[in-house]
Amino acid sequence: MARRLNIGAVRSSFAPWADPAAVPLARFEGVTKRFGDAVAVAGVSLDIYEREFFALLGPSGCGKTTLMRLLAGFETPDAGRVLLGGQDLAGVPPHRRPVNMMFQSYALFPHLNVFDNVAFGLRQDAMPKAEIRARVEEMLEMVQMASLARRRPDQLSGGQRQRVALARAIARRPRMLLLDEPMAALDKKLREETQFELKELQARLGLTFLIVTHDQEEAMTVADRIAVMRDGAIEQVATPAEIYEAPASRYVADFLGDVNLFEARVDRVEPGAAQVRLASAECPAGFTALDDDAPAPATQVWLAVRPEKMTIALEPPPPGTPNVLEGQVWDIGYTGDWTTYLVDLAEDRTIRVARANASRLVDRPIGREDKVWVSFAPDAGVVLTR
Amino acid sequence: MGHRSWLAAIPPYAWLLVFFLFPFVLVAKLSVSHTVLAIPPYAPTLDLSRGAAGVRDFIGGLSGDTYRRLGQDHLYLAAYLSSLKVAAISTALLLLVGYPMAYGMARASPRSRTLLLMAVILPFWTSFLIRVYAWIAILKPEGLLNLVLSWLHFGPVEILNTPTAVYIGVVYSYLPFMVLPLYAALEKLDPTLLEAAADLGATPWRAFWRVTFPLSRPGVAAGSLLCFIPIVGEFVIPDLLGGPQSLMIGRTIWTEFFANRDWPSASAVAIVLLATLTLPILAYQHQQARALEGRR
Numbered sequence: 001m002a003r004r005l006n007i008g009a010v011r012s013s014f015a016p017w018a019d020p021a022a023v024p025l026a027r028f029e030g031v032t033k034r035f036g037d038a039v040a041v042a043g044v045s046l047d048i049y050e051r052e053f054f055a056l057l058g059p060s061g062c063g064k065t066t067l068m069r070l071l072a073g074f075e076t077p078d079a080g081r082v083l084l085g086g087q088d089l090a091g092v093p094p095h096r097r098p099v100n101m102m103f104q105s106y107a108l109f110p111h112l113n114v115f116d117n118v119a120f121g122l123r124q125d126a127m128p129k130a131e132i133r134a135r136v137e138e139m140l141e142m143v144q145m146a147s148l149a150r151r152r153p154d155q156l157s158g159g160q161r162q163r164v165a166l167a168r169a170i171a172r173r174p175r176m177l178l179l180d181e182p183m184a185a186l187d188k189k190l191r192e193e194t195q196f197e198l199k200e201l202q203a204r205l206g207l208t209f210l211i212v213t214h215d216q217e218e219a220m221t222v223a224d225r226i227a228v229m230r231d232g233a234i235e236q237v238a239t240p241a242e243i244y245e246a247p248a249s250r251y252v253a254d255f256l257g258d259v260n261l262f263e264a265r266v267d268r269v270e271p272g273a274a275q276v277r278l279a280s281a282e283c284p285a286g287f288t289a290l291d292d293d294a295p296a297p298a299t300q301v302w303l304a305v306r307p308e309k310m311t312i313a314l315e316p317p318p319p320g321t322p323n324v325l326e327g328q329v330w331d332i333g334y335t336g337d338w339t340t341y342l343v344d345l346a347e348d349r350t351i352r353v354a355r356a357n358a359s360r361l362v363d364r365p366i367g368r369e370d371k372v373w374v375s376f377a378p379d380a381g382v383v384l385t386r
Numbered sequence: 387m388g389h390r391s392w393l394a395a396i397p398p399y400a401w402l403l404v405f406f407l408f409p410f411v412l413v414a415k416l417s418v419s420h421t422v423l424a425i426p427p428y429a430p431t432l433d434l435s436r437g438a439a440g441v442r443d444f445i446g447g448l449s450g451d452t453y454r455r456l457g458q459d460h461l462y463l464a465a466y467l468s469s470l471k472v473a474a475i476s477t478a479l480l481l482l483v484g485y486p487m488a489y490g491m492a493r494a495s496p497r498s499r500t501l502l503l504m505a506v507i508l509p510f511w512t513s514f515l516i517r518v519y520a521w522i523a524i525l526k527p528e529g530l531l532n533l534v535l536s537w538l539h540f541g542p543v544e545i546l547n548t549p550t551a552v553y554i555g556v557v558y559s560y561l562p563f564m565v566l567p568l569y570a571a572l573e574k575l576d577p578t579l580l581e582a583a584a585d586l587g588a589t590p591w592r593a594f595w596r597v598t599f600p601l602s603r604p605g606v607a608a609g610s611l612l613c614f615i616p617i618v619g620e621f622v623i624p625d626l627l628g629g630p631q632s633l634m635i636g637r638t639i640w641t642e643f644f645a646n647r648d649w650p651s652a653s654a655v656a657i658v659l660l661a662t663l664t665l666p667i668l669a670y671q672h673q674q675a676r677a678l679e680g681r682r
Contacts (some may be wrong), residue, residue: 074581094584095593105580111600120596121586172587 001279016049017225020187023086025050025208026176028072032079033066033232040066042232043080045240048176053202053209058229059253067229068178071210073097076254085175095124100174106165108153114140114164114231115149129154139167142201142329161189166198170205177202177213183218195221199254216256220244224378228252244306253304258340260310260351261384262287262303269294274385278303282345290379298372302384307354312341316373323381325351325374329366390509416450417653428649447614452654462638462655469635470601472549472624473617476556477610480564483557484609488568503569506562514559518626521555522546525627537663547629560616564609571605572598604677611670615663635659 015329024047025122033041040062059220068076070082073094087095090280091290100121101128106118117132118139122132143163150282153161162182169177173353175283183191199222202209213219228243228251230236236248246352250261264280276294278287282318286305295301312315317324325345333340341353366372419428430447433440456462491502509517524530525546532542545551575598583593599606621636628634635655642652 072581072585074584095587095589099585101582101585103578103582105576107576107578109579109582109597111597120583120588124587124589168586275587359421359440 001136014051014224016052017047022049024048025052025085026210027081028067028070028081029076029081029083029355031082032066033063033070033075034078039232040122041070044232045080045236046227047211048208050208051071051206053199053222053224053227055120055223056210056212056229057216057226058158059214059255062198062229063232064214064229065180068101068180068210068212068233070090071097071176071333072099072101072178073321085127098175100169100172100176101178101180102165102169102182104184106161106185108161108164108168110153113150113152115143117153117164118171121168122278125172135171139171143167144153158185159194162194166201170201170207174207175305176208176210179209180331182211183213183215191218218376221257228255231352232326248383249386250302250304250346251382253382256353258352258354260305260307261308262305262381264301264303265293266297266299266301266383268297275378280385283323283326283348285295287381288378289381289383291383294383297383299385303381304384305376305381307340307352308338310351310353310374312343312355312366312372313373313375314364317375318358321375322378323376327351327372327374329372331367332368341372343372357362372380389481412500413656414577415448416649417452417657418450419650419653420447420449420451421648423648426649427647452650454656455458455651456654456658463640465633466658467661468633469618469620470662472552472634473614473620476553476560476617477564477614478484479557480613481606481610484561484568485602485606486562488565490574490606491565491569492572506565510562515622518555518623519561521558521627522552525551525554546627547631549628549632551627552624552628555627556617556620559623562612563616565613567608567612568602568605568633571602571608575601587632602675607673608670608677611666611673615666615670618663621658 004359009105022023026046026048028046028286028314031041031044032039042066044063046067052100056367060065066075069090070077071084073092076090082218084097109120112120115136118136119132122135127135136149139148143166145160145163145167148156148160153164156164162185166182169179169309179198180200186194195218197306198209202222206211209222211219211222220243223240225239227237227241230251236243236252238248242253247256249258249358253259253261261281262278264278264282265277266276266287268277270276271292274289274290274292278288280287280291280303289303290305327343327345329341330344330350339355341355343351343353344352345351351374392566417429419430421427422429430444432444436443457472487506491499491506493501499569510576522529527544527546529546531545535542545554579597580593583592588596619636620634621640624632624634624641625637639655639659641650642655
């Protein structure tokens, strides 16, 4: 039974990666890059499609920036190939690659004003002057920087600089725009605004964007697909919703959002109901999880459950309810829209349960040190083998 | 800063007063005196024992005649122009030699960078005069250079006592003054900017002229002025390597002072030289101030 994930995808019809006939715009084929003894990228294969907004997500040092720099041409692979539009990029210097990059530091030329910064790339192509002027003005208009065209970078705010860097990178209409932590230097509010603007821009221009970020929220907000990286390798490539709701590993589950992980062993597989029973020291009654592709009995697994998919109550649930855990509230985090409960199950074992604050008034609010029952539906947990 | 912070300003100003302002006033006074066959070889001298009358006689005895003579004698003008020409050409040569050196240093790995920096500074630890004499040994007709050339079956060249020898000596001696400011400017350059230029389609050559060079301009200005200003007044190198016919203002001052015992003329030439250099010195100050501001 192929259960469909509850995904409110913005562009549900856009899924070239699911089409076997689709030709990727950029392709990494078993790419490895070493720096001395350190392996920055370890045998990565990856396809990025035309008009896709693709995110490389991972902690610092996971190789995501190196992967992007391999595409830009600032690094050369030690093994494997990087292709763009079917052409092997080996030996093509950065200045001849039809991709443009927006640098994390923005790398605006400090001796040139905003106009000349944006015009820099166009002037390398022997474009007529009038055309350059028109294009630069169009770009500056688009990022709402037209009125500051004569300013120098050091006379701009961080957000303005970021816009100029963006305008400069798209002015040449690259086949692919590479964004290296484009919003790392912005404050939270501006970052969120910019994320949506980037998305809109990408859709409007019909360009392919590749973004490198360590911010999972940012990746989820902007990207059509995310590649989660770890130690130079790719852990999972999927849409944001798939990555969140069906993570491939504990690492992915933990990296994106909060998760409670329960160590367990496969007890019994019920193929008819697409269910699997798990034995676990943490839940004497065992766990029940929905899974149509469960591993064989006795396999060591982990059950990953997101805090917001759990229910917390002061009363025990009716008998027969699956996946019930007993505990005591240890701490409460209130953020207005959500309340997060830290629940002590046993010694040294705390889980997180989140509840949306749907109503303003609650008869009997859950307080610290209250005895509580936490439960979750069989389809709330994901069985992970690694 | 405490209320006594002005105390910190005393030593530098005292230094300037003793070692710059006093000598300057002395030389300025000399330049408006006239020569006499006596000791000291100039008049008037200030005789304070005669009180106000002494001061009045002293001031009455001063005149601008030496300056008038300076204007009439074309030799002085020729010496000035020749000095400026030598300084300008030397500075250009220094830039041509020093820029690639500084660029290479700035691009080298941190470890070899230290070594290269030492290589630039190390010659400074031996005597300047010995180093210039060494060039005589190299450039003289039966010297090292011609020895090597004869092995390679090239005819002997006459370099010593020609302007070429002066340029060689000047470029060699002043190179650190050019390389170090250039290195300081180039080392600060963010390599990401060059990546950005390449990313935007600039070939390495164009990236150099559009990004590296404009951004190293403060270093170019500092190095050029730091070399140009002292080279104009350079005496030792043209004297030792340029031979008797080399015409430079430093030599003229020396000749006036020691050969002709004409202290007032020597002083006047020195004052005019200082006035000529005021413009580049101000330019240097202005550039340094701007560089400081830019760092803020």
